[in-house]
Amino acid sequence: MTNPDEHMIIALDGPAASGKGTLAKNLAMALNFRHMDTGALYRASAYEVLQNQGDPSREDDALAGCNTLKSKILGAENLNDVLGNPDLRKDETGTAASKLAAIPAAREALKSIQIDFAHEQKQGYGGVILDGRDIGTVICPNAHLKLYIEADTEVRAKRRLKELQSKGLDVTYSAVFAEMRERDARDTQRDTAPLHAASDAIMINTSHLSEEEVLSKALSCVREIRHS
Numbered sequence: 373m374t375n376p377d378e379h380m381i382i383a384l385d386g387p388a389a390s391g392k393g394t395l396a397k398n399l400a401m402a403l404n405f406r407h408m409d410t411g412a413l414y415r416a417s418a419y420e421v422l423q424n425q426g427d428p429s430r431e432d433d434a435l436a437g438c439n440t441l442k443s444k445i446l447g448a449e450n451l452n453d454v455l456g457n458p459d460l461r462k463d464e465t466g467t468a469a470s471k472l473a474a475i476p477a478a479r480e481a482l483k484s485i486q487i488d489f490a491h492e493q494k495q496g497y498g499g500v501i502l503d504g505r506d507i508g509t510v511i512c513p514n515a516h517l518k519l520y521i522e523a524d525t526e527v528r529a530k531r532r533l534k535e536l537q538s539k540g541l542d543v544t545y546s547a548v549f550a551e552m553r554e555r556d557a558r559d560t561q562r563d564t565a566p567l568h569a570a571s572d573a574i575m576i577n578t579s580h581l582s583e584e585e586v587l588s589k590a591l592s593c594v595r596e597i598r599h600s
């Protein structure tokens with residue numbers, strides 16, 4: 373394992389709308405670390421499948437989507453050029469991503485991008501943060517810090533509803549809640565790399581915490597590692 377003072381790897385896992393994405397961005401800013409939203413890789417692969425009228429639950433369609441994404445990433449100046457498409461944030465893309473993510477060959481196809489990102493030390497940055505579902509368990513089992521971010525399902529559904537409504541989408545709480553339960557079930561019950569906390573992860577429940585409070589908890593975990 374690398375020296376955390378030279379290159380610290382932070383793994384953030386948790387279910388949809390738990391607050392891990394917001395925490396990842398805030399932590400990256402506060403620490404000057406690079407950040408990879410690994411869910412965006414699954415979303416972008418699934419988006420390619422949908423664009424080609426494919427089925428993200430079929431292995432051949434899913435793999436074709438992952439391979440198209442990988443070649444786009446290789447040809448891009450930076451990751452954001454490929455992963456910044458706002459259509460990736462749509463709920464239908466999230467659902468398709470969750471279906472694609474249950475296919476072992478698709479997970480394997482996206483693995484090296486994440487592992488390479490985690491271990492590449494770039495000048496000017498103190499480390500990396502990856503957020504997703506299997507970062508602490510599969511992608512970076514040796515991460516210096518593993519945080520498992522959770523929140524009650526009702527709270528997560530309300531957050532997602534607010535996000536979708538702010539984009540002008542006509543959605544109901546009950547539809548968002550049902551979709552979230554379905555996605556949680558798929559992400560936690562799949563055979564390969566299901567969502568669960570690593571045994572050495574620190575749990576943070578964000579249900580009743582502000583963005584700043586969550587960041588402050590995470591930063592104190594980072595300080596402990598630096599001083600240990």
Ligand code: DC
Binds near residue numbers: 466470473505555
């Ligand atoms: O975090 P998100 O909602 O953007 O992720 C979309 C889907 O991608 C999610 O339902 C499950 C899958 N995913 C995964 O299986 N493993 C990851 N490391 C990240 C996301």
